[in-house]
Structures are given as structure tokens and as C-alpha cells.
Amino acid sequence: MNSAPPSHLSPQRSGGAAQTKRLIRRRYAQLAVRDSLHPDPRTNALAAGCPADWYDALPSRAALAFSGCGWPAASLDPSGLQTVVDLGCGGGLDTRFLAERLEANAQVIALDLTPETLSRARETLIGVVGASARLLAADMEKLPLADGCADATIANAALNLATDKPAAFAEIVRVLRPGGRLVAADLVRVGPLPAEIQANPMAMAASLGGVMEEADLRGALEGAGLTDIVITDHRPFGPVIAVNITASRRA
Template identity: 40%
Template structure:
């Protein structure tokens, strides 16, 4: 089995396990409130008002590192695509922002997350939503079909980020916007860490450095791109993930990640 396939399988299993945990009332786990989320990185990203708009299971399944719906400036009537939509929290919040004249697609490759998301949609009573099975490397939507692409701590998980950027560019309409939160690196991590499937599935070693991220967006055709830090993870923050780091590899040094990892808001525009 190739390394890329191994990584994708590890990511799929981690998110399937997170969905099953939510269904079993254990909460989620992942990359680097409560507002009822079980993931430390997702704590306090959503307001009490936003939490009240979605089912509790959608909040507990939140595995992101930001709140793209609060930063994406969504408008009534727009069509939105959420990559790696998980339990559906950002899809459901986006659907309320675009209103009945808009549409929101959620794309996920994990059957367990899709099942949970559709359950949350039904509980929320929201109709202008459609959850699709697929990958962000092969988005099952036509060219020039959406106004905004959002995602929450997902693009770092791909092993082919150039293809992801190209697919996002393809499905966006001219003038469309990319507005995602993601894990981004300030500096390169030690090569020895790249072998850890757990660290890749945990949103760390697959992340791009800032300049590399910008270069890939530019190569895909985007303009007006920016990367704005949301939170830089220091040693004291990473200690909350001590159990995860220990499970990822014996003797793993948290110091290697101190100040190297940030959650960031990434914006870009497809030219008209």
C-alpha cells in the first residue's frame, strides 16, 4: 500500500472514530466548548448564539481550528461548499446565513460523518443543505458552481494540495472566494515526524508553511490571498494534547512544535 493511501486511510479512520464517539456520547478528538466541543482546539470558537442554532451533536463533533462561517462574510442567496464538513456544524450555520434562497453543500469522505451530519440536518430542520460523499481532490460539483468554498482544519490533511487548490478554483464562479481555516506552519518540522500517520491525521505534519501555501494558491490561479494567524500554539497549549502526542510515538518531543504551528484564516479570490 502506498504512503498516500495509508495517510488517507488513517485520516478516514480517525474521523470515523470521532463520529462514532459522538454517537456514543463520548465527544470527538482531532487536530490540534464547553460550547460542548470535546476538541481543545475547537473550544470557544463558536458563540453561545451560534451553539443555540445547531444540534448538540454538531457542536460535539466539531474538530476544527477556527470558525470560517464567522469570517467568510456569507450573503443571502449564495452557494457555499464546505470541504470536509464532518458533523455539519459549519454547513448548518452557513445555511442560516445564506437563507432559503441560498444553498450549502457539505463534502466528506467518511460514511460515519455523513450519517451524523444528515441526522444533525434533520434535527435542525434545515432544507437548503446537501451532503455529498467524495474527496476534496475530486469535488463532485460542476465548474463555476459555487460562490464560496469554506473548510475548517481540513486542507492540511490532503496528500495532494495542488490538486485540492485546482479543484477549489474549478468549482468557484469567477469572483468567488476561498475562506478557510487551516493549520499552517511557521517553520519546517523535523523530518523524523513525517513518518507518523497519527501526526498527519492529527492535522500537524501535513500542514504547509506560510510561503508554500501562498505559492500553491497563486499557482492555481488565485489572487488577493492572505493568511492571517488565529492562534499560535505554544508549549503550554500543546500540553493539552499530551495523550495524543504520546500515542503518536514514544519519546515524541512537544518542543518541536512549540511556536511552529498556528491555526490561520486563509483567504483568496478567483479572478472575474
């Protein structure tokens, strides 16, 4: 019997997980030091669901820091939340939005694999009044956080970059308290990726190579122990589809 995991869950797609993570770090380090992480940041952010009035009131450099594919914070009721973990926080716009909405004694733990994106997030958070934000260099596949410490986890365009999806999803479940919520924006694909994308070693780092079919993504989230999984708001996003995902750890 072949007990190897299906290829869409494999930690070794092309060149090994460590090499892929090096490419991811290099790509996001290069993006984070640019003025704008996206060629048309306002259009991208508003199409993703970011409220225009909030976006337009941002300090100019913070407004250029978005590289998400949705606005998962809209699915999260901030009342009563003590700790929210932002996985793959990038330039920190979701972190800022949440920190402004949580109570003053709450915290957002914003973590990212790429140190340069954390520096950028630090800039994005300048002047925030609200909850505290703690920035952490960490891998979502091995979180340096205690079991059950989070009321919610949020991830914007980051889950597809996990080289070992079962490990990342298991970590989400481990750090959520019973009944805690995952809200995410991510990408799904219909059928196999085009051959030229599959053959490109940079595809994983460019948020394409690690994109799963929706049924496989749902199955992997369920397999990790998440429940009440809802995948909505499908919208074309380059050659793939952006979606919103909500799920819970069993109470």
C-alpha cells in the same frame, strides 16, 4: 533538471496517497462515532471563534461535533450567496451555521471523504431552518461538481489533509465562479516538523504531517490561480499555528 514537486506539495509523503487516505478515513470514522469529537468541545469551539450564544443553543449532540481549528464562516457575508461548498465538512457545524444564514433558496453542499462523518453531519443538521444542505461523499482533490457552480467554498481544518494540495486547490478554483471566495481555517508551521512527527505514519491523518509553512501555502494557493490571499489571526494550535485564510478566484 529535477522536475519533482517540492516535498510539501508531493502527493506521496509517506506510504502513498491511497494509504494516507485510508488512515484519514479510519481516524475520522472512529472520531465521528464518539459522543464528542474533541475532549473539550465547547472550549475548543469558542477559542476557534464560534459565537458562544449560537453554540450554547445547539442541540446537545450537534454541539459535540466540532473538530475545526477556526471559524471561517465569520469571514463570509452570506447575502446573495446561492451555493456554498463545505470541503471536509466533518460533523457539519460550519454547514449548519451557514445553512441557517443563507437564504431559503440557497444551498450548502457539504462533502467529506469519510462516510461516518457525513452520518454525523446529518444528525447535526436535524432541525435546521434555512437553506438546504446536501451531503456528499467526495474527495476534495476530485470534486464531483460542475465548473463555476459555487459562490464560495469553505474549509475548516481540512485543507492540510489533502494528500495532493495542488489538485485540491485547483479543484477549489475550478468549482468557484469567477470572483467566488475561498474562506478557510487551517494550520501552518514554522520550520520543519519535529522528527518524531515526521516519522509517524499517522501524522498526516492527525492534521500535522500535511501542514505547510505559510509561505509555501500562500505560493500553492497563488499557483492554483487564487488571488487576494489574506492569512490572518495566527494562534498557537498544539505544535503548529491555526490561521484564517481568505482568497478569491479572479473575476
